[in-house]
Amino acid sequence: MTLDRTFARGLVFFAGLLISGAVSAEELKSQYTSLQDCETLERLKLPGRALEKGAGTGIFRCKGIDNYSVYVIEDDPRSFLVLGRDGKLFSLEKPLVSNFKLGEFPNVSGAKKAEWRLDADGKAAGLIVRVSYQRAEKPGASASALFVFDLRGEPAFIGSAATNEEARGLIDGALGAGAAAEDKRSRDCNAIYAGLCKGFEPGPEMLGRCFDKRPAIADKIPPKCIADFQTNIENYHEATAGGK
Incomplete structure (x- = not known):
């Protein structure tokens, strides 16, 4: 089954399973x-x-x-x-x-x-x-x-x-710190998903397929990952239903 573009965008969060690297702060x-x-x-x-x-x-x-x-x-x-x-x-x-x-x-x-x-x-x-x-x-x-x-x-x-440069650095640095924190949370959550879904082929469909086979994994998702977990599952089901 081929995933549509909407689903692919929705699973950008999960791309950390495949690609490593720090999140760069956007230029203001x-x-x-x-x-x-x-x-x-x-x-x-x-x-x-x-x-x-x-x-x-x-x-x-x-x-x-x-x-x-x-x-x-x-x-x-x-x-x-x-x-x-x-x-x-x-x-x-x-x-x-x-x-x-x-x-x-x-x-x-x-x-x-x-x-x-x-x-x-x-x-x-x-x-x-x-x-x-x-x-x-x-x-x-x-x-x-x-x-x-x-x-x-x-x-x-x-x-x-x-100075203006120092003032801008305070704002830009705060954004960078937020991006770094988001990157760490993303990597932590992806590691948890990978551990819960052992035996499933890594990739953008892994979490959805894993949940369908092992719904009990939802009880093991920590609070910091719940929102993204639910979003990914919803996007997976929407994409797979649309591809039937």
């Missing part, structure tokens, strides 16, 4: 959006907190990328960002203000632009923004740092950097 690219001259808002309701324009408080909505909106919140003498996407708001106030350790009065209002790291599909993988502050040990002396956020999932603070 940068795109920029302005944080200046943005739309002024009168009010913004955050989870657990409502902001209103007033003395010392400004709310500005800027265009982002990949369906993101960027809100610049001025709360004199500090300012921070809020990201909006798919009807949800994610405040970055904690890393940019509350937990800021580099100095005093952190401020993003002076930043001219935001740098977005995009994957090959144009999806936002990370955000880099410059934060200005006053040095605690030198009153009146100013400094700045680049703050880096991971956008794969809910926005999460990764760290700060002195």
